[in-house]
Amino acid sequence: MFRILLALALILTASGTAHAQKFFTKTGHVSFFSDTQMEDIKAYTHQGAVILNTQTGDVVFSVLMKGFQFEKALMQEHFNEKYVESDKFPKATFTGKITNLAAVKFTQNGTYNATVQGDMNLHGVSKNITTQGKVVVENGKIILKADFPLTIADYNIQIPAAVRDNIAKVVACNVDVTLLPMP
Amino acid sequence: MALFLTLPLVAQEDLMGLLDEMEEKTHDYSYAAFKTVRIVNGHSIEIPAPGVLQMLISHRFGRVNTGIYDLFGLDQANMRMGFEYGLSPHLCVGIGRSNIGKTYDSFLKIKLLRQQTGKRNIPITLAGVSSIQASMLKWADLDRVNYFTSRLSYSHQLLIARKFSDRFSFQLMPTMVHRNLVATTAEDNDVFAVGAGARYKLSGSVTLNAEYYYLLPSYTADTYENSLSIGVDIETGGHVFQLLFTNSLGMTENQYVANTDGRWENGDIHFGFNLARVFTVSDQHNKAPKGESEKAW
Numbered sequence: 001m002f003r004i005l006l007a008l009a010l011i012l013t014a015s016g017t018a019h020a021q022k023f024f025t026k027t028g029h030v031s032f033f034s035d036t037q038m039e040d041i042k043a044y045t046h047q048g049a050v051i052l053n054t055q056t057g058d059v060v061f062s063v064l065m066k067g068f069q070f071e072k073a074l075m076q077e078h079f080n081e082k083y084v085e086s087d088k089f090p091k092a093t094f095t096g097k098i099t100n101l102a103a104v105k106f107t108q109n110g111t112y113n114a115t116v117q118g119d120m121n122l123h124g125v126s127k128n129i130t131t132q133g134k135v136v137v138e139n140g141k142i143i144l145k146a147d148f149p150l151t152i153a154d155y156n157i158q159i160p161a162a163v164r165d166n167i168a169k170v171v172a173c174n175v176d177v178t179l180l181p182m183p
Numbered sequence: 184m185a186l187f188l189t190l191p192l193v194a195q196e197d198l199m200g201l202l203d204e205m206e207e208k209t210h211d212y213s214y215a216a217f218k219t220v221r222i223v224n225g226h227s228i229e230i231p232a233p234g235v236l237q238m239l240i241s242h243r244f245g246r247v248n249t250g251i252y253d254l255f256g257l258d259q260a261n262m263r264m265g266f267e268y269g270l271s272p273h274l275c276v277g278i279g280r281s282n283i284g285k286t287y288d289s290f291l292k293i294k295l296l297r298q299q300t301g302k303r304n305i306p307i308t309l310a311g312v313s314s315i316q317a318s319m320l321k322w323a324d325l326d327r328v329n330y331f332t333s334r335l336s337y338s339h340q341l342l343i344a345r346k347f348s349d350r351f352s353f354q355l356m357p358t359m360v361h362r363n364l365v366a367t368t369a370e371d372n373d374v375f376a377v378g379a380g381a382r383y384k385l386s387g388s389v390t391l392n393a394e395y396y397y398l399l400p401s402y403t404a405d406t407y408e409n410s411l412s413i414g415v416d417i418e419t420g421g422h423v424f425q426l427l428f429t430n431s432l433g434m435t436e437n438q439y440v441a442n443t444d445g446r447w448e449n450g451d452i453h454f455g456f457n458l459a460r461v462f463t464v465s466d467q468h469n470k471a472p473k474g475e476s477e478k479a480w
Binding site for chain 1: 198199201202203205206207209211214215231232233234235349387388419420421461463
């Protein structure tokens with residue numbers, strides 16, 4: 001009896017892993033760009049953590065705000081201290097789904113257009129967003145790429161009047177992450 | 184049996200939980216305990232970021248109790264102009280020139296510990312500042328042998344700070360000032376003091392600061408006053424304006440620690456300001472090899 005149970009358990013867990021198609025990275029590239037007449041502000045991080053379930057299309061992102069690198073140290077300090085308040089809200093997260101899963105063949109090399117919908121959580125505010133992106137399947141790796149706008153005011157981020165002209169009301173965000181199968 | 188069946192399902196539903204589990208601990212440094220490199224007169228633990236040049240223009244006006252004739256001291260302006268440069272996240276150098284005593288000064292500020300959580304837990308930031316001041320006034324007595332070294336004074340401070348919360352930071356600064364030459368034999372060459380400073384953030388861009396230097400019992404403590412200063416920091420992009428009231432006229436340690444003679448209760452109060460402006464002259468902080476900032480400080 002025990003042997004049968006063990007065998008069953010092994011089969012179940014084995015098939016479980018075979019089907020639980022999860023891909024991940026801890027070093028995803030996430031950047032944003034604020035473009036105004038006064039100045040351009042660019043920031044990037046290589047610490048984006050992502051998990052994608054290719055079976056369900058579920059995708060989650062988590063980015064440490066303090067990981068963003070700016071050109072100027074002072075911008076970085078103000079970003080963390082005054083705007084996104086990193087001590088209070090250390091991460092930005094996204095929990096969503098690829099909605100046109102049928103159009104994306106994760107087992108076949110190629111580039112596919114994908115629509116992603118889900119909740120963006122930033123500065124303690126959650127908002128449902130939808131964006132178009134690309135899924136590139138390349139020899140067992142999956143690359144996710146997307147560009148989407150974020151309206152600062154939507155996330156209750158206060159910009160003082162003195163620098164209002166220096167910071168765009170809508171910042172352009174870019175995600176470019178390469179996922180590997182999860183062990 | 185049921186256990187094995189439900190496991191994969193649960194894992195699928197909580198990808199975010201899985202992501203949190205994957206997360207590795209990092210050095211989560213505390214930052215911006217103070218808006219700028221000074222609390223009021225004295226040094227804060229902050230230093231310019233690597234590759235950043237900070238210009239600091241400080242003014243101290245006359246005493247407010249001089250009344251309307253001097254527009255409450257505004258007719259007498261004293262100033263120090265200084266530059267500070269960040270060499271690494273832990274080290275900066277600075278120079279300055281103050282008209283009080285025609286003093287040139289130069290200092291080195293080193294962060295020995297940085298307040299952090301995560302991979303390591305360090306509750307405080309510890310920094311050391313050593314500075315040298317040279318007063319270039321004409322010699323008062325040309326008949327005696329005057330040595331250049333007589334122009335020099337030195338100061339050494341430990342800065343122990345903690346950012347308790349987003350709003351409140353506190354700093355202690357044991358201080359020693361050494362003057363090579365003092366006016367009379369009664370006066371101390373070495374002056375010891377303990378300073379305390381704090382800031383409270385009123386809004387994202389405005390903080391209230393206070394600073395006090397207590398002279399340890401000595402001849403200096405009997406003849407001079409403890410320095411007490413209050414100020415407001417206003418930050419606008421690349422500038423920090425510090426508007427302040429203090430009973431000290433001088434802006435270098437040998438002056439405000441060891442040579443303060445104004446009394447608050449008599450109205451011997453100086454209005455003044457520090458204007459800090461940063462220039463990013465080298466973007467080396469961005470080019471630092473990956474993991475550089477991860478050094479185990």
